[in-house]
Amino acid sequence: MKILLIFGVVCSAGFFYVEGHGTLREPPQRSSVWRDERFASLNPTPNYDDGGLWCAGEKQDYAAEACGVCGDGFSVARPRPNENGGTYANGIITGRYRRGEEIPIAFELTAQHNGYFSVQICDDLTLESHECFQRRGFLPLAGGTTTKIDVTNRQGFVNTTVQLPPDLSCQYCVLRLYYRSCKDWGECDGVCDCPNPPGAMCCGPQEVVLNCADISVSL
Numbered sequence: 001m002k003i004l005l006i007f008g009v010v011c012s013a014g015f016f017y018v019e020g021h022g023t024l025r026e027p028p029q030r031s032s033v034w035r036d037e038r039f040a041s042l043n044p045t046p047n048y049d050d051g052g053l054w055c056a057g058e059k060q061d062y063a064a065e066a067c068g069v070c071g072d073g074f075s076v077a078r079p080r081p082n083e084n085g086g087t088y089a090n091g092i093i094t095g096r097y098r099r100g101e102e103i104p105i106a107f108e109l110t111a112q113h114n115g116y117f118s119v120q121i122c123d124d125l126t127l128e129s130h131e132c133f134q135r136r137g138f139l140p141l142a143g144g145t146t147t148k149i150d151v152t153n154r155q156g157f158v159n160t161t162v163q164l165p166p167d168l169s170c171q172y173c174v175l176r177l178y179y180r181s182c183k184d185w186g187e188c189d190g191v192c193d194c195p196n197p198p199g200a201m202c203c204g205p206q207e208v209v210l211n212c213a214d215i216s217v218s219l
């Protein structure tokens with residue numbers, strides 16, 4: 001019986017990781033710092049379900065404001081586990097950059113749910129807010145104006161390079177990965193352009209993953 005129970009627990013832990021959506025590994029997001037040997041000496045709090053910061057499964061519109069700012073369930077009290085002051089926000093700076101630099105981003109997809117991801121930044125020293133991340137818009141990919149990295153049919157690591165704003169420096173700021181899956185059929189709107197009916201795939205609310213990483217940007 002005991003063995004069966006343990007087996008069950010191990011299986012469901014594995015199941016959760018696989019069934020998660022994905023996690024930001026470069027710079028490592030708060031819940032994934034423990035997976036990165038570079039930061040082992042700083043004793044980051046492990047979150048074995050770090051691929052599962054998908055707003056507790058609540059589908060989101062484009063602004064994703066019905067989600068915790070860093071991907072936790074919206075109904076959890078602030079600071080939520082992945083927000084500044086929360087369980088997994090150990091204040092470990094996982095990316096140190098220079099102003100306007102092109103920086104590597106690695107998103108590890110643990111399930112294939114298509115869609116795209118983008119990167120945002122918030123330089124407010126107080127508790128992060130959706131508004132703070134929205135203020136600067138999504139960062140452009142290096143050498144272009146596109147802000148979306150398509151992950152259709154992708155799984156495993158999807159690596160890219162984004163450009164930091166030329167006018168932003170901060171001793172402490174937060175980089176956020178915004179992943180919008182494409183799993184559901186929905187009504188079309190101003191952003192998702194198609195006829196109604198019948199609507200289309202990827203339109204309307206979708207599952208979203210939000211991941212926050214602590215970074216600094218020098219002059």
Ligand SMILES: *[C@@H]1O[C@H](CO)[C@@H](O)[C@H](O)[C@H]1NC(C)=O
Pocket residue numbers: 025026106157158159
């Ligand atoms: C993507 O980035 C990760 C983390 O930095 C790295 O381990 C992996 O080798 C990279 N993959 C490719 C294909 O460059």
